[in-house]
Amino acid sequence: xxxxxxxxxxxxxxxxxxxxxxxxxxxGVVVYTFGWTAFIxxxxxTSGGLAGLTTIIQLATNIPASIPYNIIxxxxxxxxxxxxxxxxxxxxxxxxxxxxxxxPVGQAFFTPMVxxxxxxxxxxxxxxxxxxxxxxxxxxxxxxFVALIVGAGLCGAGLGLVFSANGSTGxxxxxxxxxxxxxxxxxxxxxxxxxxxxxxxxxxxSHFFGPQYSWGTALGKLAFSFIEITIVGxxxxxxxxxxxxxxxxxxxxxxxxxxxxxxxxxxxxxxxxLHGEGGYSHQPMHVVLVTIRKNLRGGLYQVINSVDxxxxxxxxxxxxxxxxxxxxxxxxxxxxxx
Numbered sequence: 001x002x003x004x005x006x007x008x009x010x011x012x013x014x015x016x017x018x019x020x021x022x023x024x025x026x027x028g029v030v031v032y033t034f035g036w037t038a039f040i041x042x043x044x045x046t047s048g049g050l051a052g053l054t055t056i057i058q059l060a061t062n063i064p065a066s067i068p069y070n071i072i073x074x075x076x077x078x079x080x081x082x083x084x085x086x087x088x089x090x091x092x093x094x095x096x097x098x099x100x101x102x103x104p105v106g107q108a109f110f111t112p113m114v115x116x117x118x119x120x121x122x123x124x125x126x127x128x129x130x131x132x133x134x135x136x137x138x139x140x141x142x143x144x145f146v147a148l149i150v151g152a153g154l155c156g157a158g159l160g161l162v163f164s165a166n167g168s169t170g171x172x173x174x175x176x177x178x179x180x181x182x183x184x185x186x187x188x189x190x191x192x193x194x195x196x197x198x199x200x201x202x203x204x205x206s207h208f209f210g211p212q213y214s215w216g217t218a219l220g221k222l223a224f225s226f227i228e229i230t231i232v233g234x235x236x237x238x239x240x241x242x243x244x245x246x247x248x249x250x251x252x253x254x255x256x257x258x259x260x261x262x263x264x265x266x267x268x269x270x271x272x273x274l275h276g277e278g279g280y281s282h283q284p285m286h287v288v289l290v291t292i293r294k295n296l297r298g299g300l301y302q303v304i305n306s307v308d309x310x311x312x313x314x315x316x317x318x319x320x321x322x323x324x325x326x327x328x329x330x331x332x333x334x335x336x337x338x
Contacts, residue, residue: 020165021091021165021166021167022091022094022165024161024162024165025091025094025095025098025162025165025167027161028095028157028158028159028160028161028164028165029095029098029099029102029158029169030102030158031154031155031157031158031161032155032158032159032162032169033099033102033105033106033158034106034154034158035150035151035152035153035155035157036106036151036154037106037107037109038106038151039147039150039152039154040147040148040152040228041107047195047225048172048191048194048195048196048198048199048225048229049172049173049195049198050069050072050073050076050170051069051171052195052198052199052202053068053072053198054066054068054069054072056198056202056205056206059202059205060205072171073096073170073171076170076171076172076174076175077089077174079174080092080168080174080177080178083178083181084174084177084178084181087166088166088167088168088177091165091166091168092167092169092170092174093170094167095168095169095170096169096170099169099170145224148224148227148228149231151228152227152228152229152231152235153231153235155232155235156231156232156233156234156236156238156239157236157239159173159191159232159235160236160237160239160240160243161239163187163236163239163240164239164240164243172191172195172198173191175194176190176191176194179193179194186237186240187236187237187240188232188233188234188235188236188238188240189233189237191229191232191233192229192233195229195232195233196226196229199222199226199229200222203222203225206218243295245293245294246291246292246294246317246318246321247292247294247297247316247318248289248290248291248315248317248318249289249291249292249297249313249315250287250288250289250313251287251288251289251290251313252285252286252287252311252312252313253286253288253307253308253310253311253312254286255307255308255311256273256286256287256288258308259288259303259304259307259311260273260288262303262306262307263288263290263300263303266299266303267292267296267299267300267303269290269292269296271288271289271290272289273286273287273288273289274286274287274288274289275287291318291321294317297315
């Protein structure tokens with residue numbers, strides 16, 4: 001006689017976390033699309049990433065860039081499933097599908113504006129020009145260097161949001177994530193390293209196989225490319241570090257058991273109960289120690305207030321937290337667990 005297995009229902013907390021990640025990825029994709037189509041695309045500089053790599057292949061072999069782009073992207077996605085897991089790969093596919101929609105829409109909306117300067121700005125509605133008085137000239141690329149900085153910052157911020165949701169935008173971002181997993185390099189530094197190789201190779205290949213520019217023009221474009229990839233990488237690291245900042249709370253409360261249960265049940269987070277003694281009264285006391293991501297501290301304070309509004313709390317910022325639920329020691333040692 002066979003016994004029926006009990007039905008397994010999806011964990012609502014995991015579903016909510018996944019939905020939150022998808023919304024964060026969407027926000028990152030929108031920010032990245034805006035920075036890329038409105039500011040970067042008009043500068044005609046050599047880009048990094050898979051797009052830059054396939055452009056090099058097209059220049060050297062005359063094979064349309066779309067063919068190696070799709071082949072390499074599919075191969076990298078399979079590699080992602082094998083090394084980085086299904087969750088990362090699924091979110092990467094979601095981001096890639098979103099970009100497939102937002103990039104063409106962004107190009108259709110912003111490209112006609114590029115290069116027309118103040119004429120476009122002056123023809124915009126009054127409510128828009130009064131809200132964003134300096135946006136028109138930047139968008140129309142009358143200030144290419146400023147537009148490059150703004151666009152690169154937006155692209156880096158968008159990528160940071162996507163990576164912080166444990167996803168990527170596909171292409172060489174997958175290689176960057178793999179490098180980050182197995183080395184001490186941050187995501188931003190790994191991306192700068194990867195894109196620097198692609199941009200430098202692209203400049204050399206373009207000189208021999210592409211349009212002929214003077215050395216001054218070629219070096220200027222190369223300098224712009226390095227500025228862009230550096231800002232993107234630095235902004236990516238800034239966003240990632242901001243999301244990874246943690247705080248440690250020492251909570252002295254007579255309701256330590258209820259507080260510990262509430263933190264575990266309502267936040268799904270662990271805590272530690274320390275047994276101590278009052279320095280003046282020499283009475284036994286209990287301290288609840290919680291280490292939590294900085295962006296979750298608001299929820300923790302709500303829990304504390306609902307259980308014991310009179311609790312004594314000491315909060316401090318911690319610079320490194322490693323272990324389950326936080327960063328792995330591999331990030332520091334550069335060694336995999338056996």
